[in-house]
Amino acid sequence: MDKKTYADLVNKICPKEKICINALVSFLFGGLMGLLGEFIIELYQMLFDIPFKEASTYMIITLIFFGCLFTCFGWFDKVIEFAKCGLIIPITGFAHAMQSAALEYRREGFVTGIGANMFKLTGSVITFGIVSAYFFGLIRLILGG
Amino acid sequence: MNFKFKNVYLNATSIVAGPYEKRTIFINYFDEIYDDLYLGEKSWELAEIKLIHESVNILLSKTNMERENINIHLSGDLLNQLVATNYASAKIGIPLIGVYAACATSTLSLILGSILVDNYLKNAICSTSSHNAAAEKQFRYPVEYGGPKRCVTTFTTTAGCSALISRNKKGVRIDTGTIGTVVDMGVKDVYNMGAVMAPAAARVLVDHLRANKRKASYYDLILTGDLGIYGSKIFEEYLKSEYGIILDNYKDAGSMVYDNKKYAGGSGPACMPLVAYGYIFSKLKKHEYKKVLLIATGALHNQTLCNEKMSIPAIAHAISLEAL
Numbered sequence: 202m203d204k205k206t207y208a209d210l211v212n213k214i215c216p217k218e219k220i221c222i223n224a225l226v227s228f229l230f231g232g233l234m235g236l237l238g239e240f241i242i243e244l245y246q247m248l249f250d251i252p253f254k255e256a257s258t259y260m261i262i263t264l265i266f267f268g269c270l271f272t273c274f275g276w277f278d279k280v281i282e283f284a285k286c287g288l289i290i291p292i293t294g295f296a297h298a299m300q301s302a303a304l305e306y307r308r309e310g311f312v313t314g315i316g317a318n319m320f321k322l323t324g325s326v327i328t329f330g331i332v333s334a335y336f337f338g339l340i341r342l343i344l345g346g
Numbered sequence: 347m348n349f350k351f352k353n354v355y356l357n358a359t360s361i362v363a364g365p366y367e368k369r370t371i372f373i374n375y376f377d378e379i380y381d382d383l384y385l386g387e388k389s390w391e392l393a394e395i396k397l398i399h400e401s402v403n404i405l406l407s408k409t410n411m412e413r414e415n416i417n418i419h420l421s422g423d424l425l426n427q428l429v430a431t432n433y434a435s436a437k438i439g440i441p442l443i444g445v446y447a448a449c450a451t452s453t454l455s456l457i458l459g460s461i462l463v464d465n466y467l468k469n470a471i472c473s474t475s476s477h478n479a480a481a482e483k484q485f486r487y488p489v490e491y492g493g494p495k496r497c498v499t500t501f502t503t504t505a506g507c508s509a510l511i512s513r514n515k516k517g518v519r520i521d522t523g524t525i526g527t528v529v530d531m532g533v534k535d536v537y538n539m540g541a542v543m544a545p546a547a548a549r550v551l552v553d554h555l556r557a558n559k560r561k562a563s564y565y566d567l568i569l570t571g572d573l574g575i576y577g578s579k580i581f582e583e584y585l586k587s588e589y590g591i592i593l594d595n596y597k598d599a600g601s602m603v604y605d606n607k608k609y610a611g612g613s614g615p616a617c618m619p620l621v622a623y624g625y626i627f628s629k630l631k632k633h634e635y636k637k638v639l640l641i642a643t644g645a646l647h648n649q650t651l652c653n654e655k656m657s658i659p660a661i662a663h664a665i666s667l668e669a670l
Contacts, residue, residue, distance in 0.1 A: 302491070
């Protein structure tokens, strides 16, 4: 049997992922996260009498804090397993990825463990975030003048 | 490469299992079960070292043997540089041969041990371990990250299993052993190890049957290691279309270990012995099975080469056991 025929055999037997249901669940949870974010911004604006921009920064910090805290409690991975990209794509997913790597490597020391491995999962997000920011900035400069 | 053994017996076994294995139907065959994945240690790696160490200790006390009387220890695990085996061996103090064949380590160590005992030595201990979190950390993501899993993904078992083989006619007879060939069918999917390993299992089964001039129906049971529910279907289908062999006495240890609601079965080097050293061993002793063929399957997976877009090769080794 050649590799192509074998790949067809594997595809025939292995079930497909439920893409539609997963997308719908992610959409709902992502939307709920957005709603929560909006609610926190409104709350901060009302409570501390601060402008929208400042309140949204505090909202992000709040979500990061709770994302990290829930990861440390040990059950946030189970929620993410259910909510999927609904919690992975927002800032909570970034915080969770960094925190879980930090927890995993803490036994290997501060420098060689936490320091070296904390960005293991999120490093590429930062790298390509900077790269794409550079290119979009360039496009804006050329088009916008 | 096939070996026919004259005078080797699997005398006794020991199984130390982790918290997830509590849910299995084989729980009564385990010698010790830990509720905590850390096993009271400080890291996943130390926990896996403890799995091997404890399983050898239990085996020695079960058989009333002193470590000085054991000729050799053959052991393997999944971690880089076989750290679990090597660090455990420093505590155990029996001359060591480290064995690596990924999840096929259990049968490879049994075959190598049987060759040594049949020709040169009095006895040997063969151990295998795997630890879910240590394997996740090394091969996938940090444990707390979780990350949604695909439905074809298998779940690494947490266990340390040891077996004592010797020339004493006790327990179960080790009949033949077949060393497998590495097979690469071009699968690059690191989450579908069943598809990676199924052709290697089929290849060693056919090699074994040809070398011993046997039919598949010669055995009461043919048990593969950790193909999982989809991998074992691929194995049967591949065997049928490639070699024209239809199995009616086939089971997969990985598919038997858990309830398979969330994952496609169990995996890891300890998956095969978790079933074989307890449940199958006791069935053979009670003569409920007379002849059993164990085919442990290993995906020779390396993250660096997978990142370099290489496909994953696989190997399987087969050993046949007979009731006395």
